[in-house]
Amino acid sequence: MKTSTNSLLAGLILGALGLQSLPVAASTDYPPAIWNPAASCNYSSRTASVTHVTVHTTQGSYAGSISWFQNCSAGVSAHYVIRSSDGQVTQMVREADKAWHVGNSNGYTVGIEHEGYINAPGTWYTTAMYNASAALTRDILASRGLAQKVYDGSSGWNAVPSDSLYNVKGHVNYASQTHTDPGSGWDWPRYKSLVAGGSGGGGDTGGGALSWPVVQYGNTGERVRTIQYLLQQWGYSLTVNGSFDTATQNAVKNFQSSHGLGADGIVGNATWPALTIVTQEGDTGAKVRAVQSQLNESGYGLVVDGSFGPATYSAVRSFQSAKGLGVDGIVGDNTWNKMAW
Numbered sequence: 001m002k003t004s005t006n007s008l009l010a011g012l013i014l015g016a017l018g019l020q021s022l023p024v025a026a027s028t029d030y031p032p033a034i035w036n037p038a039a040s041c042n043y044s045s046r047t048a049s050v051t052h053v054t055v056h057t058t059q060g061s062y063a064g065s066i067s068w069f070q071n072c073s074a075g076v077s078a079h080y081v082i083r084s085s086d087g088q089v090t091q092m093v094r095e096a097d098k099a100w101h102v103g104n105s106n107g108y109t110v111g112i113e114h115e116g117y118i119n120a121p122g123t124w125y126t127t128a129m130y131n132a133s134a135a136l137t138r139d140i141l142a143s144r145g146l147a148q149k150v151y152d153g154s155s156g157w158n159a160v161p162s163d164s165l166y167n168v169k170g171h172v173n174y175a176s177q178t179h180t181d182p183g184s185g186w187d188w189p190r191y192k193s194l195v196a197g198g199s200g201g202g203g204d205t206g207g208g209a210l211s212w213p214v215v216q217y218g219n220t221g222e223r224v225r226t227i228q229y230l231l232q233q234w235g236y237s238l239t240v241n242g243s244f245d246t247a248t249q250n251a252v253k254n255f256q257s258s259h260g261l262g263a264d265g266i267v268g269n270a271t272w273p274a275l276t277i278v279t280q281e282g283d284t285g286a287k288v289r290a291v292q293s294q295l296n297e298s299g300y301g302l303v304v305d306g307s308f309g310p311a312t313y314s315a316v317r318s319f320q321s322a323k324g325l326g327v328d329g330i331v332g333d334n335t336w337n338k339m340a341w
């Protein structure tokens with residue numbers, strides 16, 4: 001009885017799978033997407049790790065863009081293309097490969113093309129497409145433990161803020177570009193909020209599901225030192241003394257108001273994710289000192305020299321392994337979070 005039920009179920013499941021797998025193949029990197037590869041002449045392999053996402057507009061139709069990336073005359077490609085009407089996502093280049101979509105920044109970015117035209121955002125930038133794109137970006141960042149640093153549009157739609165400030169930006173927001181997509185009609189505050197999980201734009205739930213310690217005036221210790229180092233990295237001049245003094249509080253308030261956060265001088269769930277910066281081998285400066293000092297707190301005997309070399313890399317990997325995190329030697333949001341606790 002049991003056997004025949006199982007056989008029947010297996011037959012039904014196989015039948016269903018057969019029906020589904022014939023017309024479309026699923027993406028490996030992002031299962032909700034359809035996999036429909038670009039021509040291999042339109043992309044290459046990459047050596048740098050992915051740290052950023054680029055938002056594009058196709059300036060053409062969804063089907064036309066997919067077909068163009070399969071044509072060797074194109075000489076361009078993107079990892080994903082999203083349909084305006086319903087948010088359908090097609091993946092065309094594996095994230096591990098380098099699609100050609102943003103010039104000098106191809107090596108470390110994942111490119112998402114949005115169907116539409118920059119001069120008709122009201123027609124093309126639909127809720128379905130914003131939602132589908134934000135879910136994809138959230139997945140790209142989360143799968144690498146990267147902080148959500150989505151451009152908020154605060155410096156203008158065509159500003160070129162530094163890569164260290166934002167890891168999700170438009171094509172136009174990267175250095176040395178000639179394209180202007182996604183244009184002035186892309187709703188960055190909305191997109192940022194959707195990537196964070198549709199919190200509605202309040203900013204207090206930025207950083208997704210991670211919970212961070214509350215650190216404020218009067219506190220002392222390694223967490224305070226981390227905050228002070230990160231503030232230095234952001235350009236604030238203050239002394240790193242592990243004591244949340246008035247100077248630290250003022251720097252936190254200034255940082256908060258320049259990042260659209262409530263300027264209460266308290267570092268909690270909203271401010272930590274904005275403050276932390278992806279830090280990896282080859283990086284230098286105060287953010288690296290923050291990492292080294294934190295790792296020493298956990299028993300690693302590193303020299304706090306602000307230079308992310310092999311010893312720091314190895315200690316980060318060991319820390320990640322001990323904390324049950326993905327072991328990649330890169331200090332992203334998840335690793336910062338574990339260090340902060």
Ligand SMILES: [Zn+2]
Nearest residue numbers: 056171179181
């Ligand atoms: Zn573009």
